[in-house]
Amino acid sequence: xxxxxxxxxxxxxxxxxxxxxxxxxxxxxxxxxxxxxxxxxxxxxxxxxxxxxxxxxxxxxxxxxxxxxxxxxxxxxxxxxxxxxxxxxxxxxxxxxxxxxxxxxxxxxxxxxx
Amino acid sequence: xxxxxxxxxxxxxxxxxxxxxxxxxxxxxxxxxxxxxxxxxxxxxxxxxxxxxxxxxxxxxxxxxxxxxxxxxxxxxxxxxxxxxxxxxxxxxxxxxxxxxxxxxxxxxxxxxx
Numbered sequence: 001x002x003x004x005x006x007x008x009x010x011x012x013x014x015x016x017x018x019x020x021x022x023x024x025x026x027x028x029x030x031x032x033x034x035x036x037x038x039x040x041x042x043x044x045x046x047x048x049x050x051x052x053x054x055x056x057x058x059x060x061x062x063x064x065x066x067x068x069x070x071x072x073x074x075x076x077x078x079x080x081x082x083x084x085x086x087x088x089x090x091x092x093x094x095x096x097x098x099x100x101x102x103x104x105x106x107x108x109x110x111x112x113x114x
Numbered sequence: 115x116x117x118x119x120x121x122x123x124x125x126x127x128x129x130x131x132x133x134x135x136x137x138x139x140x141x142x143x144x145x146x147x148x149x150x151x152x153x154x155x156x157x158x159x160x161x162x163x164x165x166x167x168x169x170x171x172x173x174x175x176x177x178x179x180x181x182x183x184x185x186x187x188x189x190x191x192x193x194x195x196x197x198x199x200x201x202x203x204x205x206x207x208x209x210x211x212x213x214x215x216x217x218x219x220x221x222x223x224x225x226x227x228x
Contacts, residue, residue, distance in 0.1 A: 004157075033215070042118075042204050042218030043158070056214035090157055092216075101146055101165060101208070103216060105158040 002027055004093050004106035012112045013081050021076040021109045023091030031055070031094040032074040033103060034066060038087045049074055078111075086113045116141040116207050120219035127226055129197055135190040135222045137205030145207045147188040148216065149179055152202040161203075164188060175199070200226045 005024045013019050025032050031050045035043035045058035049068035063079040072093070078085055088110050092103035121136040139145060146165050150158040162173025169181040179190045188205060202223055206216040 035216075040220075042206075042220050043216070045215040045217070048214055058215060092158075102160065102163065104160070105150075107157040 004091055004104055006089075006091050006106040006109050008109060009107070010110045010112075012114060015081055015083060015113055017081050018077065018079045019081060019111060021078075021089050021091075021111070023074045023076070023093075023106060025072045025074070025091075025093030026104055029093035029095055029104070030072050032068055032072065033092045033094070034074070034076045035090040035092065036060075036085075036087045037090055037108070038084075043090055046076070081113045083113050086111060116145065116209060116217050118205050118207050118217055118219035120203075120205055120222050122222050123220070124223045124225065127195055127224070129226055129228050130194045132193050133191065133195050133199075133224065135203050135205075135224065137188045137190065137219060139186050139188065139205075139207045141186075141207065141209060143209050145209050147179075147181060148206040148208075149173065149177070149188075149190050150204045150206060150218075151175075152204065152221075154201075158204065161190070195224070195226045197226050197228060199224060 007022045033048040034046040037043040046060050047057040048055045052068045065077045068074045088108045090108045092105045117140045119138045127133050148163045149161040162171050164171050164181045172178045177192050202221045204221050205219045208216050
């Protein structure tokens, strides 16, 4: 069983640029959540996608947007990057039913904004 | 709104000693509780979860936690730690069956030395 994968592992962007991060959910999972983890902090919920629709959003501005595809993979897009967007971005997927409460995390994408 | 407080930011212990990592939560509704571990430069791994039933929950790697509703706590324990347990530990809560948003504490750094 393949776990949650994310790409790229690291990237460096300049303030004002746009970035797209990608996530492939675990087999059999139809829900994907994205979290931002700043250095020395716990992860903060950005949003969740269920069957290609946004299913909840945290306290993040609209320049953070997402997509979920029919195969349940997902993208996180961030426009007009700011220095404070530098963080580890984590993707988590959840099972289709039964154990839907559990979230399984990928290794993350480390974004550095200069 | 829910919140999670991890009472210790750092816990240094010697190998084979017992350890307790403390977590308190606040919520006006029933919650589900989790402990995750994060090794350096990696994503989060689920250690254990409390959804319902027995208040003593056993997880992977010899960890266990006890849900105490009256004290709104969910402390993590291990009777004998190993060097390999050195990592960041996060307590998290959610009140939604579908796990819309995990609310994380700021984390506790467990450092095990010989």
